[in-house]
Amino acid sequence: MTGRGKKAVAPKKKANGYKMPAPIATGEVIHDTTMKKKWRIGPSIGVGGFGEIYSACDHESTPKGSNYPFVVKIEPHENGPLFVEKHFYVRNAKMDDIKSYMKSKKIQSLGMPTYFGNGSHEYRGEKYRYLVLERYGKDLWNMFKENGRSFPPATVFQIGLQMLDVLEYIHSKGYVHADLKGANILMGLKKGSENQAYLVDFGLAARVNDKEFKPDPKCAHNGTIEYTSRDAHLGVATMRGDLEILGYNMLQWLAGDLPWEKVLKQPKAVQDMKEAFMKSVKTSVTKHCPGAPEALIKFFDYINTLKPKEVPDYAKCRQIFESFLKSEGVTKSSKLVFTSQKKTKTATRVVVDESEEEVPKKSPKENGDAPKPAKKGRKPKVQEELEDDENEEPEPPKATKVRKPKRKSLEPSLVVKKKTKLTPKATPPVKKNHVNTATQTSTSKSRRSPRQVSFDSPICEIIGEKKPLKKSEISNSSADMFDDSFVIEDKKIKRKKKLLSDEEYTEKRVVRKKVTTKAKGRSWKDSPTITNGRSPPK
Template sequence: MPGKGAMKSKKGANGYKLPDPIPVGEVLTDMLKKSWIIGPSIGVGGFGEIYSAAPYTGGVPKDYPNVIKIEPHGNGPLFVEMHFYMRSAKENDIVLWKKQNKLSFLGMPTFISSGSHDCHDTKYRFVVMERFGKNLWDIFLENNRKFQPHSVYKIALQIIDVLEYLHYKTYVHADIKGANLLQSLKSPDQIYLVDFGLAYHINSQTEYKPNPKKAHNGTIEYTSRDMHMGVPTMRGDFEILSYNMIQWICGSLPWEKNLTNPSAVQKQKQSAFQDLPKFLKECFSSVVPEPINKFMTLLKNMEYNDTPNYQKFKDILVKGLKDMGHKPNGKLNLAASDKTAKSATTPQAGKAKKVMAEGTRKSRRLLELLSPNRSLNSTNDSDLGSPMNQKKSNRAQDNPRILKNIPFTDDPDSEVEEKQTKKTRNKNNKDADVKVASKDKKVLKKKTKHYDPDETMSDDQSQVSLLGTKSRPKNDLKRKQATVELESSIDENNDSTKDMFTDDDEPAQPTPPKRTSKWQECSTIKNSRVFKPGEYKRENQNKIQKAKKR
């Protein structure tokens, strides 16, 4: 039994045991007795770690052209991937396929070698592969979760070529996503489909048999309806690709909020294909692109065991590219959305320069008002409802008036003179305003004396109290006046303020109101005594004490 200080094995997000870090410079020997040297780590996956690597020739290499995926023997995904590469990713097979199908490029990684290695008293398996560049998911996030439609169609064309090769080899990928699509180091416009840890071997089955053990396998947001049932299909690979295409263009998928509930996501996908126009309208805020609409319609009409019509899917995307003025094998331009946003503003700036080059000279203020970049009624969303926004809108409304009053002149000297005269007028107006304001302040100081409730108010004071001042607003004066009136009324009703609080046992008795009725003139009422609050009780207590003393 291990002690308390024993190290616990790390586990990945999907429960697989993660390997301990392999030291840089470790030498591995594959099944063909070829040696490979480990370089710095590139990243950690759900089941293992990926290291940069190079063929070992006795020294430290300057460059690491390969990668090595390594995992403990107890894990399964790399075992599946290793056997897939050994069967279906041989270099000769890929070259022959490209030649037969007249392809200049195929984004299928070639198998280099594999083997086992002991390190840290643990046995590992590893696969050696070609090294690639950045993955599309990172580029997608860097580009504010948007790709241009023409870039998406070009990527999809490359992936369809890889899927056709995989399906020919009787495999399905089942986990197509941006993180598994890598750029070539030689050309960033060439995309490779990697990570075959969830690849399934398929056969021409005629019966649809759900498998609960494989249900919901893959990445939930892209998992196909068939894979939600545990059935890997070729149709499912195209469905996964379609979800990626929609996300790359729109930025998100409708079920991304429910990813912790695979069954809920499955129901949303099923309802999406039951009413395809409604689903596409929900995804695209504007018009649904025609290639996406046709692609999804063709996919909807497939049966679960159908072999996809690869050429028909490709023709849909190629036609969409031609309609947009793009070639199928053109550059991807994955960050083109930022460039187009910048270029959209440059022609307007050019127009403004042409205005300045014309014969009539205009002031800078006038050019700002006439600029096509400036709209008279434009407001910033962040200013809505604020006083600044109100000022802006007022200024915008006055702009047409300002334009009428600005004269056009060919003489720059007269323009300068006019500016100087305007400045002097503004100064004179400001001086006059300052004098008037100072006089008003003096008058206010005389009028706004501190209020004393004992003094009687004059007519001027009463007017100030009604209007209020900055230091003493109208509401505060009303409150003070009300408290003074209340105090005076209390003094009139009470002869004495000695008994301000009643005894705890007896509630306070309100002061009896003055009555003016006829029965008040009766002698018995005239001679009767009216007790103040608490007085009656004290008098009775005094009588009882005197009786006890006797």
């Protein structure tokens, strides 16, 4: 009996619903039938939201160490983003097309990635889709975090100019990117391209819609929520939307964050905050980023003048950016500097108590106190540290407890007044021959209403039966509760509705007597209560 092999574990699915590929072994060869090439898979570079990215090289070449010149993006065949991206690259990212565009615009470099191949590959019974691209360096988002979440203003506008060139190229092909952000902007690796930023990841690229501008709820809030344009919040990708996304990125690179980063889990709230931000750009930018260049405000103001389907004036946008760079003494082709040149003075802080605020530590000279002499027989603390053994590792400095500032709530403070308890009023004394229902418990209260008519009353019998009642039955019933004010009479009446015959019929009815009563001097309060539907005996 032959043993059965273990069943392959199905790749896991991410929270976004996309199936993740199983790891592919280094050295796996991919046959590209369209380009008639073979690619060899190298070490994995990273995992995206839809698949995995591997380093790669020509099957015949042998790269030194980890210097693989290409990358292969791989996803399971049932996923969608790479399918969209593949078709975009096939149509718009061929090397000849990019070179001819650069020649027509008279530019030396363009941050548009080059496409080298695509196809399908089967690995261990699973079918994959792949895309071969040029390999690039670090992404701007990681560099942004490494540099304390801040870029120099000149660098911000240099990258802005490079992204304008790429967006103009994409728009000229009839597409919009719709997901420009630091994580999708990579620096060049080849010699001579170290200062060129490349815009990658066209998984959300969409064709420009020539139809009337109409919100699409199905595509609402598409993209990365921090940078999504107001048009994309409505479900429509536009060219002016790409410029707006670039503006939000530049604001974050200057200020360190965006005004709506605390409410990213609420897309509608982010949309409302962006609408309010763009209504008064100058006030909003100055408030969030004091000292921001005037060029950024002009850029946002120009975006507000664009119509939904209007093609942006890229030359005007370049003029806004270049005028600022000229004032800083920098050109578009200057070297990109990501670290700030200004050295910030750091003051040592001492926390006396957790409940007290941080106070900068002053030197003895500033305080006006003379330094205390060291005790006899003991070396100064600094000298002791210098004379320690070099091989011993210094103890790590003790972490000082820093009091976290209280979060300022945006909601107005609410003052709640406590209600004063009123003293209960005394229960009035029970009158004679009366039952005080206010002080009765649930057991002492009668469940039945004192005025409820019992089912042995004459009315129920008259309605329920057609036979006339005897006088003895009427006298023995509970008719006394009506004070003999009703009498039963037989009346001959005609039907209101027209019938085939004019026959009369008799019907028993209860007729009220006209009884004249004399006013009594006694009050109803003095009369005994009625219990169980009957009057007590006189």
